[in-house]
Amino acid sequence: MGNxxxxxxxxxxxxxxxxxxxxxxxxxxxxxxxxxxxxGWKGTGLLILLIITGFVVYSLATGN
Known part of the structure; x- marks a missing residue:
């Protein structure tokens, strides 16, 4: 086949x-x-920021 x-x-x-x-x-x-x-880069940055914020809020709420 020419590969x-x-x-x-x-x-x-x-x-x-x-x-x-x-x-x-x-x-x-x-x-x-x-x-x-x-x-795009702005949306990706926003997604990362939301994930980090969610992790921080969860950590504060659970007391860890």
């Missing part, structure tokens, strides 16, 4: 195109990289 002469970059691109055409082949729905990629 012997295929460069690693071409192989990765072919595999990426195959994954994009068949997203269910990964076996997962969306993952963290999809979420962060869609939010």
């Amino acid at each position: 012997e002469k295929e460069t690693p970059e071409e192989r990765r691109e072919r595999m990426r195109q195959r994954e994009l055409s068949n997203p269910s082949s990964s076996g997962h729905g969306s993952n963290l990289s999809d979420l962060v990629g869609g939010l």
